[in-house]
Amino acid sequence: EVQLVESGGGLIQPGGSLRLSCAASGFTVSNTYMTWVRQAPGKGLECVSVIYTGGTTKYTDSVKGRFTISRDSSENTLYLHMKSLGAEDTAVYYCASNLAVTGGFESWGQGTLVTVSS
Amino acid sequence: QSALTQPPSASGSPGQSVTVSCTGASSDVGAYNYVSWYQQHPGKAPKLIIYEVRKRPSGVPDRFSGSKSGNTASLTVSGLQAEDEADYYCSSYAGSNNFPYVFGTGTKVTVL
Numbered sequence: 001e002v003q004l005v006e007s008g009g010g011l012i013q014p015g016g017s018l019r020l021s022c023a024a025s026g027f028t029v030s031n032t033y034m035t036w037v038r039q040a041p042g043k044g045l046e047c048v049s050v051i052y053t054g055g056t057t058k059y060t061d062s063v064k065g066r067f068t069i070s071r072d073s074s075e076n077t078l079y080l081h082m083k084s085l086g087a088e089d090t091a092v093y094y095c096a097s098n099l100a101v102t103g104g105f106e107s108w109g110q111g112t113l114v115t116v117s118s
Numbered sequence: 119q120s121a122l123t124q125p126p127s128a129s130g131s132p133g134q135s136v137t138v139s140c141t142g143a144s145s146d147v148g149a150y151n152y153v154s155w156y157q158q159h160p161g162k163a164p165k166l167i168i169y170e171v172r173k174r175p176s177g178v179p180d181r182f183s184g185s186k187s188g189n190t191a192s193l194t195v196s197g198l199q200a201e202d203e204a205d206y207y208c209s210s211y212a213g214s215n216n217f218p219y220v221f222g223t224g225t226k227v228t229v230l
Contacts (some may be wrong), residue, residue: 037218044121044223045156045164045207045221046221047219047221058218060119061119061217091143101220103152103154103209103210104166105154105166106169106175
């Protein structure tokens with residue numbers, strides 16, 4: 001059974017850093033296109049970052065230079081390293097596995113809440 | 119990269135059909151047959167219900183169907199049931215030159 005479990009969210013002060021984790025089971029993260037999607041409170045879904053099977057990474061403009069997506073094959077885990085956090089980054093962060101490079105987010109984790117506030 | 123445009127709300131009575139539109143541009147929805155749809159109940163993670171415009175993942179009822187014409191994709195829910203009340207989001211592939219994925223603004227479907 002495919003399962004994704006996020007962790008690492010919490011309350012962080014503006015300007016701070018945080019690392020989110022997404023532990024996968026039932027499939028191999030390094031063989032799958034993986035995406036981070038966030039949802040601000042009461043708002044819609046926004047794709048934040050994707051890592052391709054070959055290791056190519058992409059970021060939406062609002063997080064370029066601040067967020068880094070990575071994966072650990074030995075742990076079968078996806079990460080999102082976030083720095084210079086601002087109030088606009090407050091959201092539930094989901095990891096998702098793609099059906100293909102063209103999208104179709106097939107499996108989702110339960111999400112982890114990141115709150116940026118002083 | 120702008121979000122795809124969806125109506126904020128849609129509604130229908132049990133047993134009826136409701137259609138949700140998703141309007142993009144010639145660089146995303148209009149360019150590729152890679153539109154997907156997601157159902158999200160309050161406090162839950164989204165669930166994939168349609169991919170590649172009209173394909174349904176295993177386990178998704180055939181009451182859910184998708185289509186596309188030009189820059190606009192559509193999701194139709196036939197035979198509305200109470201459990202279909204949820205938020206629905208479309209998403210499209212937008213090519214490899216920029217960030218490849220864009221979501222719609224979301225539609226709240228209410229079963230009257």
